[in-house]
Amino acid sequence: MIAALTLLLVFQLAGEVITRALDLPIPGPVLGMGLFFGYLMLRGGPSEDLRKTAGGLLQHLSLLFIPAGTGIVLYGELIAAEWLPIVAALVGSTALAIVVTALVLNALVKRRRTGADSEGGARP
Template sequence: MLGALTLLLLFQLIGEVIARALALPIPGPVIGMGLLFLALLLRGGPSEELRTTSGTLLMHLSLLFVPAGTGIVLYGDRLAAEWLPLTAALLGSTALAIAVTALVLRALMRRRETPRAGGEARP
């Protein structure tokens, strides 16, 4: 578990260093997550230790929202002052996520329905 946590934090650190060094508008953890994804693609998937550790983290995901909740309480005045752009961003990103998910689902369903060279449909 310690090795998997170290790996996750290492990729987050690498992403943070890249984001700050190149002054990118993308958060470092997002860059680190992308790099971890690429590394796992090249490796052929996560190890059992990484799979178990990430599953444990996901089970306790609600604890990771405590800092966000604290920030809402701390910056409540600013949120109240800028409610319109925040609401627009939330609604827009939610609509975009739903649309992209629907398009990907449609493409995957079409791909599944197209017949193979032997004339059979894909399972």
């Protein structure tokens, strides 16, 4: 478990270092997650130890929402004063995410159909 946690933190650190060194506009942990995904793809997937550790972390994922809840309590007055832009941003970003997901799914389904047609048979 310690090795798996260390691996996760090393990729997060690598993302932070690269982001700060290159002055990239994305968060370091996001870049680290992308690097980690690439590592897992090259490796053929996660090890059993990494699977168990990730499962344990996911079981306690709700603990990560405590800082967000604290922020809401701390900045309640500001949120109340700026509720309209916040709601607009939430609704707009959710709608955009749904539209982009639908477009990507549609493109992938068409691509899969085209691939099945060119192979001369239907895929399951």
